[in-house]
Amino acid sequence: MTSPLDHRANDDELDDVDLTDPTKFAHAVKTSVAAFCRLAQNHSDFIRTKTADRLNLTGYPKTYVIGDLVKIRVPPTHEQMLATGRRSSHISSWRGPCIVTDRLSTTAYRMDEQSSGRTFERVISNILPYRASSIRAPAVYVPLYSDVFLVDEFIAIRDEPNSPFYIAKVTSVTESSIEVHYYGSTHPDLSRATFRPAWHKPNSDVIHLSTTQPIDTIRYAGVIELDSIRNLLVARNLEMLSSRKLRKKSQNKLFHIYDELFIFDR
Numbered sequence: 556m557t558s559p560l561d562h563r564a565n566d567d568e569l570d571d572v573d574l575t576d577p578t579k580f581a582h583a584v585k586t587s588v589a590a591f592c593r594l595a596q597n598h599s600d601f602i603r604t605k606t607a608d609r610l611n612l613t614g615y616p617k618t619y620v621i622g623d624l625v626k627i628r629v630p631p632t633h634e635q636m637l638a639t640g641r642r643s644s645h646i647s648s649w650r651g652p653c654i655v656t657d658r659l660s661t662t663a664y665r666m667d668e669q670s671s672g673r674t675f676e677r678v679i680s681n682i683l684p685y686r687a688s689s690i691r692a693p694a695v696y697v698p699l700y701s702d703v704f705l706v707d708e709f710i711a712i713r714d715e716p717n718s719p720f721y722i723a724k725v726t727s728v729t730e731s732s733i734e735v736h737y738y739g740s741t742h743p744d745l746s747r748a749t750f751r752p753a754w755h756k757p758n759s760d761v762i763h764l765s766t767t768q769p770i771d772t773i774r775y776a777g778v779i780e781l782d783s784i785r786n787l788l789v790a791r792n793l794e795m796l797s798s799r800k801l802r803k804k805s806q807n808k809l810f811h812i813y814d815e816l817f818i819f820d821r
Contacts, residue, residue, distance in 0.1 A: 619655045619664055619682065626651030627666065628681040651685040671791070672808045702791070704728050710735070711789035711809055712779065719817035720789045720809075722750050722801075723777070731781055736774045739764045739819040745806045749799040753819070762819055766799070 619625060626649045650668060653675065657665040662679045704710075708725045712735065723735035739762065740748035751764040753775035763769050779787060790809055794802040801809075809816070 621655050623655045624652045624685040625655060625682050626685045627653055627675055627677045672804060704733050709793040709795055710791050713787045716786045719815050721817050732778050734776060734778050736776050741819050741821045743818050745813045751799060764819060
């Protein structure tokens with residue numbers, strides 16, 4: 556192995572090289588290239604060490620454990636940029652909170668996004684700790700709010716920002732609002748609750764839960780302006796079994812706020 560002193564000796568030899576001699580000139584070039592390669596490698600090692608020190612100072616973990624809340628990098632697609640009317644550099648590409656569900660390797664993890672229930676796999680360089688902030692977020696395409704609502708889609712939604720939430724079925728969609736038909740349950744346990752359409756008589760607050768429309772009743776319905784959807788929407792794309800219970804995956808989307816479900820009187 557060549558020592559640093561040997562390299563220094565080789566470098567000093569270049570001072571006395573006759574560059575008019577093609578053979579000696581070629582040797583000088585080869586020696587100079589080797590010196591530049593060593594310099595580049597030393598610089599790369601320096602930057603890598605300094606970067607690691609900086610990350611350690613800011614507290615970014617090198618590993619996560621199952622249950623950690625994180626945010627992940629999800630670059631916007633062309634369609635999403637069109638939907639927001641912003642350039643990609645003006646759209647946040649980090650989404651969260653996500654909860655770590657599995658460690659795939661020393662540098663890769665699997666996590667579920669809490670708002671959508673979607674599963675992602677990311678390497679450590681595309682994961683950061685999730686810290687809630689009151690600072691206004693930049694423009695971002697969030698599927699929970701930005702994807703087009705579909706007729707017959709089941710959602711979880713509130714009447715007011717801090718009120719209990721309802722399960723509802725989208726019945727119509729306009730450019731500025733959606734209309735929903737509320738579904739209700741009398742059981743507070745999401746894993747056992749069955750949801751049936753809600754009906755009431757005109758000018759009456761008495762609600763009937765029935766899979767068929769009772770005589771002289773109308774839908775217990777509501778109209779939600781899209782401008783206010785961010786403050787009211789809890790979950791989307793919920794799936795209902797033939798037994799009128801929510802699928803397990805849909806229950807998981809609501810598990811962290813299960814006690815905020817509005818329970819109808821028996």
